[in-house]
Amino acid sequence: MNTLFKLFALILLLLTTLTGYAQNNTKENIAKVENGLFAPIQIEGEKNWNILDRMAFYKTPGLSIAVIQNYRLVWAKGYGFANDSSKTPVTTQTLFQAGSISKSLNSVGVLKLAEEKKIDLYADINIYLKSWKFPYDSLSKGKKITMANLLSHTGGINLQGFGGYLPGKPLPTIVQVLNGEKPANSPRIRSAFEPGLRPEYSGGGIIISQQIVMDITGQDYAGYMQQAVLKPLGMNNSTFSQPPAAVYEGKLATGYNIVGNPIPGRYRIFPEQAAAGLWTNPTDLAKFVIGMQLAYEGKSVKVLTQQSARLMFTPYQNKIGIALGAFINVLDSTKYFTHPGSTVGFQSIYYGSLRGGNGVVVMLNSGSQQLATEVVNSVAKVYDFKDLYHPNIKKRISTPAADVLQTYTGQFQLAPNRVLTILFEEGHFYVRMQGEMKRELLAEAPNKFFLRDLPYELEFAKDTDGSVNLVLYADGQKVQTERVK
Known part of the structure; x- marks a missing residue:
């Protein structure tokens, strides 16, 4: 008994020591990230910058980070203020508008329907559209648009993005958005050139996919995405609701422009949910990144099978870098899936390696994408994320x-x-x-x-x-x- 007790005590001491070491190591790495920011173009001999100083330089009130290593969230932290006027601090629970990152989650929802045999990714979209039909004309040259075209931006469809609506203003239905009818503030969705000819970024095409999801499921879009994607991934603080439900209001960051002034109404409303409607934080987005990495490796089927995950992250029609809902960056020998997000007052980006389970998510409530890039570079350097850190040092x-x-x-x-x-x-x-x-x-x-x-x-x-x-x-x-x- 005495020998067993000593063995147990030794194991407990070892675990405590290892835990303490891991915590100290994490604290050291956080400090290195915070003090390791640098411009994309460095000048030889120049010192690195502190994250709070760079936030002040870019007039960014708040910022949030999540770091992923070996398929797990190793740390997440908020900086500055979600609302500069009330001095509400950014925490790991603070929600930011994810902008076009919404498209990555939308693709997961669509691929889930494909797994369930409710949609053929390579069939004419008009087979599935009930509330509205795509108006094919001579520009499409007789070719049919597929869901795979929509998700990979190869559908030849107009309209890059959407401007959103002020809170309290009338919101259009998705059919009104598709038709360009008031109160929609964007032109109608139509062909710009023949499908499959070339990739051209199209938020308009993503809105068609949103209508298809609703027509197939008979559900509102936010409800479907909550049940089919967000909940299984454990993204419990995230929502596609527009406007966000009252339960989320206290967590929402206020958006700021590039000179540091709050935008009118605090944020924009996006009925175009699949393209720009997600409210989330880096901690929740890290769960998405990890979930997709594990699915890609065949280690998890929380949302998608390995076959679907690999399809999602394979460049479509050999179009380098553009897959179904994400961009694939081939940096030397390492591939990352990634997507930036930008709306009025908010910027964000995520990276996830297709092998090894590494990644980073950065979200901020200002118009400066450059600050997000500096943070990503600092994280990549500290954690030695292979090929994501590429210094460009000038003399x-x-x-x-x-x-x-x-x-x-x-x-x-x-x-x-x-x-x-x-x-x-x-x-x-x-x-x-x-x-x-x-x-x-x-x-x-x-x-x-x-x-x-x-x-x-x-x-x-x-x-x-x-x-x-x-x-x-x-x-x-x-x-x-x-x-x-």
Whole structure:
């Protein structure tokens, strides 16, 4: 008995030690993430930034993170305020608008219907539409649109996204949205080109899938998604209800614009639920990511079978990167499924590796997608998420003399409706892309410059006649411009 007691005590001590180590290690990693933010383009020797400082820089009141490792949520944390005026703090329960991330969950709901043999993903959508029929015309060239086309944005359908509605204003039915009838604030859904020709992002196509789900199930969309997707995944704090039910109101973050002002009405209402209607938080979205990773590996069938999960994350018709409800990023040897989300006042993004069970979710209540990118990079670096962390470090040199920079100034034609203006003002060198703010150019060579927030490089070269030409490098692609002024 004494020997058994000693053995039990030893095991208990070991477990306590390991638990304490894991907790301390997690705390250390959280601190590293919080103090490890950096711009997409780093300058050699530059120190990393603190998350609260970057939130202040981007005028972002609140932010929430969830980190996934080895198929489990290792930590989640909120920062700042869900409502800056009332100083309501962001917690792990605070709900944000997920925007287009809704499309990923919508695809799970549709694939569930396909598993149940209630829909053929490759049949004409008009077979399943009862309340409305797609108005095929000459633009579709006799080809039929399928549900797989809708989910992969290959249906040739118009309308990229939706603007939402102020709380308290009249809301259209989905049929009114599809027909472009008041009070809908978007044009009618129709063909823009023949289906299957090429991928082109279409929220309009996703709304058709929403109507099909309702017509097939006979349920309201939010109710179906709650029962078929959110509840099985354990996403108990999430909802597709529009507007959110009263039970959620106290958890909702207020949206803010890029200068830090609250948007009118706090948030927008989206009857276009499948495209942009999800309210959730990183903790719940982590459950979705993990659930899909386990399904993909054949380790869980909470919502989808392995066959369906693999179909969802296989690029459609060999269209690189575009699958059914998610984008597939092939980063060196590692594949991630991902989707960003953006509505007025909110930004979000998730990543989940298709192997190994790693991932990250970031949501914030401001218009700055760049901050979310910085957080993802910091998490990927701290946790050594293979290939998700890709540093781009530049060695900056002193700015060339003013008389040299003056020869580079002018306007350059980048595309038929795209002009770059190069400026030298008050000792600083700038580029302004048509319709956008000016951005400072930093020198890495006397004739070569880069931006801090975009992966663009600009190189100036003199012709034999002394005139200066400009070449733009965007994501490694060389784009020749023509001086117009």
